[in-house]
Amino acid sequence: MKPRAKVIAVFGSAQLRTDEPRYAQARELGSALAAKGFVVCSGGYGGVMEAVSRGAKEAGGRTLGVTVQFFRAATNPWVDEEIRVKTWKERLFELIKRGHGYVACPGGTGTLVELAVVWEMLNKGAMRKRPLVALSDFWQPVIECMGGIEPVIHTASSPANAAAYLATYFKPLRDEPKLPPLCP
Numbered sequence: 001m002k003p004r005a006k007v008i009a010v011f012g013s014a015q016l017r018t019d020e021p022r023y024a025q026a027r028e029l030g031s032a033l034a035a036k037g038f039v040v041c042s043g044g045y046g047g048v049m050e051a052v053s054r055g056a057k058e059a060g061g062r063t064l065g066v067t068v069q070f071f072r073a074a075t076n077p078w079v080d081e082e083i084r085v086k087t088w089k090e091r092l093f094e095l096i097k098r099g100h101g102y103v104a105c106p107g108g109t110g111t112l113v114e115l116a117v118v119w120e121m122l123n124k125g126a127m128r129k130r131p132l133v134a135l136s137d138f139w140q141p142v143i144e145c146m147g148g149i150e151p152v153i154h155t156a157s158s159p160a161n162a163a164a165y166l167a168t169y170f171k172p173l174r175d176e177p178k179l180p181p182l183c184p
Helices: 019-033 048-058 088-098 107-122 140-145 159-174
Strands: 007-011 039-042 063-068 081-085 103-104 133-134 153-156
Touching: 007 088, 007 153, 019 039, 019 048, 019 159, 039 048, 039 088, 048 063, 063 088, 081 088, 081 133, 103 107, 103 140, 103 159, 107 133, 107 140, 133 159, 140 153, 153 159
Parallel strands: 007 039, 007 103, 039 063, 063 081, 103 133, 133 153
Antiparallel strands: none
């Protein structure tokens, strides 16, 4: 039986245009994650969410989008499966629940909330240990202000570094030897 692909939830701003460097960075992240065999999960709308989904789809990957009923925006066209919830709070926790790992791209207050909730849940042991990656040095001042807890948050200098770190983190799970059957 083939193991299920790991889901990486990506957090980032909806306020990016396709011609901005951070859109290109998120698109590259989606591509790098898909190339490593990850399913990409995002909030399903525009900006970083669109870019990461687009990059994943262009690389042959699978995408999930967690959307909320009160937003009137349409799901971006790169989402394979929409998971629709009623409230923003449900959306946040659905993204967290679905993720085996997380990447926080540069963003605004919504992204900060997503990063902070995952970070706090990991710090307090409210969920099993999972990798949390901050893409680029954008979040470094926040990390340093909060005590620079690097064992919880890994900072990746590029999308390729983020994907490689996540692949290394999950490598033992993928490469476990198959045990022989107990009875012949």
